[in-house]
Amino acid sequence: MNPNYSVATHSSSSTLATNKLIRNTYTLLSMTLLFSAGTAAVGVMMNLSQGMALGATIAAIAVLWFVLPRTANSAMGIPVIFGVTGLLGLGLGPVLNYYLAVNPSIVMTALGGTGAIFLGLSAYALTTRKDFSFMAGFLMVGMFVVIGASLLNIFLSIPVLSLAVSAAVIMIMSGFILFQTSSMVNGGETNYIMATASLFLSIINMFQALLHILGAFNNND
Amino acid sequence: MDWIQIGTAIFLGAMLIFIFPRMRHAVKNAPKGSNKDWLNYLMIMVVVGLFIMLLIQMV
Numbered sequence: 001m002n003p004n005y006s007v008a009t010h011s012s013s014s015t016l017a018t019n020k021l022i023r024n025t026y027t028l029l030s031m032t033l034l035f036s037a038g039t040a041a042v043g044v045m046m047n048l049s050q051g052m053a054l055g056a057t058i059a060a061i062a063v064l065w066f067v068l069p070r071t072a073n074s075a076m077g078i079p080v081i082f083g084v085t086g087l088l089g090l091g092l093g094p095v096l097n098y099y100l101a102v103n104p105s106i107v108m109t110a111l112g113g114t115g116a117i118f119l120g121l122s123a124y125a126l127t128t129r130k131d132f133s134f135m136a137g138f139l140m141v142g143m144f145v146v147i148g149a150s151l152l153n154i155f156l157s158i159p160v161l162s163l164a165v166s167a168a169v170i171m172i173m174s175g176f177i178l179f180q181t182s183s184m185v186n187g188g189e190t191n192y193i194m195a196t197a198s199l200f201l202s203i204i205n206m207f208q209a210l211l212h213i214l215g216a217f218n219n220n221d
Numbered sequence: 222m223d224w225i226q227i228g229t230a231i232f233l234g235a236m237l238i239f240i241f242p243r244m245r246h247a248v249k250n251a252p253k254g255s256n257k258d259w260l261n262y263l264m265i266m267v268v269v270g271l272f273i274m275l276l277i278q279m280v
Contacts (some may be wrong), residue, residue: 050225051225058232061232061236065239103280105280109276109279109280113276117269120268121265121269124265132262133251133252134251134252134254134258135251135254135262136251137249137251140248141244141248144237144240147236147237147240148237151233151234154226154230170269170273171269171270174265174266174269175262178265210273210276213273213277214276214277214280217277218280
């Protein structure tokens with residue numbers, strides 16, 4: 001076989017695989033976002049308690065950590081990812097209820113803002129095809145610090161620290177969206193279910209942080 | 222402190238324990254970015270920050 005032809009064929013099949021991965025990821029992401037919006041609406045209508053919401057979130061994270069990695073390469077991964085995103089959506093119930101009571105435009109603005117940031121960052125990473133893998137260490141350290149600060153603030157209850165954490169979460173989740181999207185483009189991630197889970201978590205965390213910031217600066221208090 | 226705060230604290234503590242080895246692995250093994258790479262990321266974050274300020278003005 002002509003070596004040049006072989007290289008061209010390999011490159012072409014690799015591009016096709018990347019395109020398929022991106023298409024599958026965004027299709028699954030759209031479906032899981034719609035599903036979690038539905039479960040969040042159920043959580044709002046049922047007036048879910050904070051305890052139930054915390055339980056749903058813990059269950060979702062447990063499944064995400066311990067079940068999804070084992071099922072992501074099989075057909076079982078699809079119902080598992082819908083289970084995780086559905087539970088995370090359900091867990092948003094009390095937060096959404098609170099902000100809908102304060103000012104419903106906060107929820108709509110946070111939703112639109114999160115969507116715009118996600119689309120902008122994804123489009124940037126997809127069109128430039130830049131490699132953001134250098135950010136892995138920084139993002140993980142940032143995540144660790146943010147979780148540590150949130151834990152500390154449960155005991156300290158400092159409003160400014162809470163706002164700073166939300167601002168940091170938006171910056172870190174923006175970084176994760178760039179990192180994950182470039183990872184799909186450059187071959188670091190080959191499983192669309194794991195890619196969907198990562199992007200979904202970035203979106204939902206960013207949405208909650210944006211809700212908090214917009215709620216704090218709301219003029220209609 | 223109510224039981225929801227205690228539950229949240231335990232949950233966040235568990236997340237820290239779970240993330241720590243992954244963080245150490247990522248710090249040790251991730252490729253190093255150039256100044257240009259970091260400047261690029263900083264510029265993107267400035268744009269995101271400005272957009273959020275715009276959103277704050279809107280509510």
